[in-house]
Amino acid sequence: MIAEAAPAPIRTAYLDELESEAIHTLREAAGQFERPVILFSGGKDSIVLSWLARKAFAPGPIAFPLLHIDTGHNFPEALSFRDRFAVELGARLEVRYVQDSIDQGRVVEETGPYASRNALQTVTLLDAIAELRVDAALGGARRDEEKARAKERVFSHRDVFGQWDPKNQRPELWHLYNGLHRPGEHFRVFPLSNWTEFDIWQYIAAENIPLPELYFSHDRPVIERGGTLLAYSDLITLLPGETPEVRRVRFRTVGDATITGAIPSDASTLPQILAEVVAARTTERSGRADDQRSDAAMEDRKREGYF
């Protein structure tokens, strides 16, 4: 028993504090809401969140299903990982498809070489929230990711249209979370609010959490576009002058295959990735074309109900 509780060598004291805070938040979501779900993208943040959810309710089963909004533009590795991981956690997996929203005429697909289904996810997500009558959607977003997120509450209210009103947020004091809402409204809950990218990697290493291979260095055909390396696949329309070439890369975030940039890297183990993160001089979202559309791109999308 004692050995089981002993911390791994690289585990720092504050990781325990962050873990405990996140578990407290997960349990508040379970205690205050009827039908919470975890928004599961297959990325490392939602993997860590789901991992913590299993701990939060042990020795009982994980209290939430995982909800994945499938853009149809995912990395295949991320999807197979998703299915394996859900089984390992013993969690129910719900998948809703952006393609269905397109087929139903709920959204219109962007066209052209810069087309992305990233923004369309919002409609599919809000439809899924309504269909499943979700009153709390838990996400792995962190406040250090982006400046609009830095001001978002841990329990973040959404009106009946799924919208966020950044100027009218409920004050959040101590660890008292007010999740009271009217029918049709819901909450987004962010248990990892106070984690940084480095904390996430440290925790993954300390806990030995499984990850999709995409995060580790591998050879892959990529194209260079706007300073970012994009994975080359059928989903990419080549611009004049672009030729795919095989490079040794890894991904720092895993989102839509059409917009997530890779970085050149030889880091193929968790310690190597940690060392790389410490040395990194750009934030992880800098590889995300969706954030670079304008200075307030994230705030605008969040207002509309984005993740």
Add this chain to the structure above:
Amino acid sequence: MSGLLRLATAGSVDDGKSSLIGRLLYDSKSIMEDQMRSIERASRSRGSDGLELALLTDGLRAEREQNITIDVAYRYFSTAKRKFIVADTPGHLQYTRNMVTGTSTADLSVVLVDARKGVLSQSRRHVAISSLLGIRQIVVAVNKMDLVGFSEDVFRGIERELRDFTERLGVPRVEFIPISALLGDNVVDRSSNMGWYEGRPMLEFLEQVEIPERAVSGFRLPVQLVIRPHQDYRGFAGRVESGAIRVGDPVGVAISGLTSRVASIHVAGAVAQEAKAGQAAVVELEHEIDASRGDMLVSPADPPARTDRFEAVVCWLGDRPLKTGRNYAILHTTRRVAVIVERLVSQIDVDTLEPRPANELNTNDLGRVVLRSASPLFVDPYDENPSTGSFVLVDPGTNATVAAGMIEQSFGDRVLGSEANRTISFAGTADEAHRLAKELRETYGHSVLVLDAGHAEAGRQAAAQGFVVLFTGGVVPGALVGDREDLWRTLRYSEGDGDGI
């Protein structure tokens, strides 16, 4: 030393508060290249010559447009020694509520003073609010020293004036540091312009500071939910807010007043022998006791006060004013019940903490109130236990969070006290005593021992030593004194209010 330090800053752009945070992030290399590029771009488009480090922290559109910080923003940086969480809040009077919000989770406050302007009401306000929220270490950053010729006299004058104020408020520790956030003097590196300053630069101080411990109450675990994977296991999940508990320890259940022992503990999902303050635990008890969200596991030797009437300091956050006689929902630990404002004792001057008479409290006002709750709460004074001493009020019509409160005094009795706590004494006949015992047995499903007055002392002593032998099954609601009607009212009261949220 804790690896995590939470600090709150307050102030306006004029103070250079955002610049200070920007400087800490920048000089500790926590700002990434693309963030720098984005700030350079934004600084240029605003027609600014230099780099506006404040743009790092002012994230919302409205803030950028109006050049002010409206909301609480959280920033993160780490050094080799510590991880820091900065709650960055605005300093204007109309944003007192944001200051209170940001300070509520902080270990330490950084108060900004503009060396040219001296001690303004805004700095006093931040000191006053920090003191009210139980902050035990304040750092006063006397900024813009470059604009007063790095003068020691100016710095000492400000130090004297503010130290007088913090001493009156009883803040245990205050550190004064002369800095220039714009130029970086004494922020990360020691300034060569202020040889007279013998203290540490800001970051070094923050890396090394130990927050003085406060006297905290005994074991408290507010129940968040019950975990019941199968028939044979029933665990109470919650965070240990104070104290510690080990397998085999006696533990009290607040609402019913029943006592049992710890059968098993899980901490963060793994089996453990002990759970300590700050840890997320699941506690299984030896006896099957009914408890759910809104209840609390407590130390039987040092329990919280059980009360339905208490005095508290509140910061009013809502748009509609607080008035005597209004109803709200109170969120206290994991418990939610209805409260009524019985009395508005006084308004509190935000800059001095002096009381003054008032009929209502408006947005950003501080005041002292007496609240009465529909069912009992289990409280400690805020300065002994911020977790069981704090609450928020919610407007039942809009669900908006309208007040933050700190409990100062309760008018309830300590029914779970260690002395005479598991005996029932009442004025009645032996027949009535047996009838009461029977009803208790049927209600709670446990055996109850009835003692006549001659044996009551023995029962009290046994209970006081933590022995529940006499009351097998760990049954008896504590310290109930009165006639039979009184007893039943109290019992029904505590029985019916266990639904929490």
